Amino acid sequence: MNEGHIVTRFDQELEHLNSLILEMGQLAINQLTEALDSLANEDTEQAYNVIARDSKLNDLDSQSNDEIIRLIAKRQPVARDLRELIAIGKIVSDLERAGDEARKIAGLTIRFFEPGNKPPSNEILTDIHQLAEYVCKMLQLSMTSFSEQNMKTAGKVVRRGLKLDNQLQSIIRRLTTFIMEDPRNIGHFIDIVLGIRALERFGGHAKNIASHIVFIQTGEDLRHVADDEFLKSIGKH
Amino acid sequence: MNQTAIEFSKSIERNISDDPLNDPNYKTVGEVTVPNAAMTTKNVDVHYGDKQAIFNVSLDVGRNEVLSMIGPSGCGKSTFIRCLNRMNDTIDSCRIEGDIRLDGEDIYSRNMDVVLLRARVGMVFQKPNPFPKSIYDNVAYGVSLHGLSNNKSELDDIVEDALKRAGLWDEVSDRLNQPGTGLSGGQQQRLCIARAIAISPEIILMDEPCSALDPIATAKIEELIDELSQRYSICIVTHSMQQAARVSQRTAYFHLGKLIEVGATDIIFTNPSHRLTEGYITGRFG
């Protein structure tokens, strides 16, 4: 199948849809990095910007949805085309939700550094930064995998997801020691755990996207299987 | 997108010949046999004179199953389906090899009576072809030909039943004596279906039955096929992917005289195995 569709218009429409997705992916990644920046720089204004920009993602989400519905109605896709459209629909929601998670991180900045609030110690925040970088890389990989339709890259995302769990465990353990050191940190602790939880979700969406890409390629739905089985499955193809 | 490489590796890994057209030992992807088949074909080759139109096709038709055949124009769908009730006998240059059995009986053997075979394996053609006779006579012809009714009232019942099942009764009940050729294209096609089912065949072959019909008439015929499949086995050749997807349980993809892939329609239309099948149904040039 080296050639595209006989109806080249269909290819163009798919191409356009793909570019929307890549744009969304880029936006979601930017949102997260900017939210982290705002957290690092204690810049609430930037945080507000991030929150405001989330609507852009929502717009892209509905735009992509419309496009997908139109394409299904117009082209009546089957086989790979059908899988691609359905998967893209899901990728879109995952990206939109990932954006929501980024917004939550921006929310943290506002909670911590709004004038009158007591900021947490930097030490507590390092975990967030580390984890954020990690999941951000996951989404980046997912988007590369999407743009190249490359299952190997998708596999990398899943492998990262495997390590994500371990990381979370150790972060929680570390935070527990902080609380024991200074029980006044308990307020921040809950916020931080929520932030971490958001980042974990962000990574989960990245992993979902990877599984959607595998679905496009193979038709196998791997979202709900254990990660090692996922990897085995990819290896088969 | 590095699609080609992926597809290629996919083919290699699933052990699918990538170039079935030049591979004389090409083996169809998917399950060609079904348990308790109504009709079985094995290693069928068809030649028109020197030209080979069908290459080593094996395909079973299951009981109460709708089997759709798809493929590019000239790939031999009609040729194959016409082998199943020996319609190809009418073509002098046509030569058929292989093994085709109806209920285990070789239909090309000397003992097989062609008339009986065609009564058991009915056919509906691409172009509606009612006889230039009345609507009633169109349906009654095969019935009285085979002596399936004992008297006039029985014949009337059979005709009415066939027309009802073909979804045509309400439209023609008050003009049974008018010529069948005076009906609209869709009505004519349903008349031809009524004619075919009036003699209660075991298998109905349909060669692009909806190619000349509007969506409503098509829908009516698809509904009819659905209903008929409760009682009969149906083979349908169609150029409409959607139609194949809608009506059939199994789908066979032909390409240049070879049966490339056969499988459950659900699978074929969501995740076909062969790149040619995929290319064809998604509208890419394979």
Add this chain to the structure above:
Amino acid sequence: MNQVALIQRGLARRYRLEKRFKTYGLTAIVCSVAFLVFLLGTTFLNGYTALLQTYIAVDITILDSDFDGDPSEDLLSKGDYSGIIKRSLREAFPEATKRKEKSELYRLISSGAQYDLREKVVDNPELVGQTATFWLLADDEVDVYMKGRIDPTIPEKKRRLKDRSIAWIEQLRNQGRIKRNFNILFFTNGDSREPEQAGILGAVVGSVFTILVTMLLAFPIGVAAAIYLQEFARKNRFTDLIEVNINNLAAVPSIIFGLLGLAIFLNFFHMPRSIPLVGGMVLALMTLPTIIISSRAALGAVPPSIREAALGVGASPVQTVLHHVLPLAMPGMLTGTIIGLAQALGETAPLLVIGMVAFIVDIPSSPMDPGTALPVQIYLWADSPERAFVERTSAAIMTLLLFLIAINGLIVLLRKKFERRW
């Protein structure tokens, strides 16, 4: 825009061409219609007078002595009616005394008149011993003169009707003793040497028998052959050869078929000469290729989908042909048959060869009786020297045309009956 201009430039030329072509076609049609009108017109003008026949009233006294004094049943038919008529004529024109004058006088009345008179007397024996006025059939020269086709101004030597006869005719006319009646004899008599007694019925009956034989032989055989060749025969060298031969036969001159008939039916099978049965058989041979070719074309024009439909519901090949293909092809086959039969009906040459040109007075009562056919009759009469045969020739032509129209009409009717849309 440029393209529009380009097309427009050519348009005028294209329309001119079209117009010219239409004109050619119209001219051709006008020409053929003109020829047809001329042909039919002259035929009719020459022929319509043959529908009338001149009769002369003669006072005839039939004496007992004409029958040797004993006018019994038996003897009535043996009387010398010719003598009676001659005597009556002498009495009517006593001025004719010389031998030559007398024979000229006798020639006013047809030689067939005596048989007519005899019939009347036999039917009414009481006429014997009485004097009655009888309308007697006039001679053909008198008839021709009465129809104004003899110019009395040309020198007497150059015409057969002499001045003296013309005077007598005029005298009779003035006395109201001459009249013209509808010429029934023409339609009830067979051929005769005497134009006034010559009729067309023998030829018509001969033609009917001939064409009946032709139709009964050629149509079923032709249709059967066509069906076999078109529907059942495998295509191979042999059938190709047959096909080529049939096409060639259609172009063979008809006289060859006559010679074939002569060789086979007469010389080999020793069938009688001059009979419509043999004529019909020969014409059937001649018509067969036409019927076969057109029937095959008609069968070939039946859409294959109908055949497939019939085979598809389990009809056998023969049933398919008989139930579906043949009814649809019938109109076309009948058209071919019309053409073939019309051709056969007008055919002379093969009939000449098998002897249907013989002079036969009796009307055939079966295809086994010697007879002739309309076109042969036309040929015979056209060849006769008597002036009166000219109009009869034309009348015979009209009869033949009517005959053709009747046959065409019949087959068109049949065709209408079979014609169905599909």
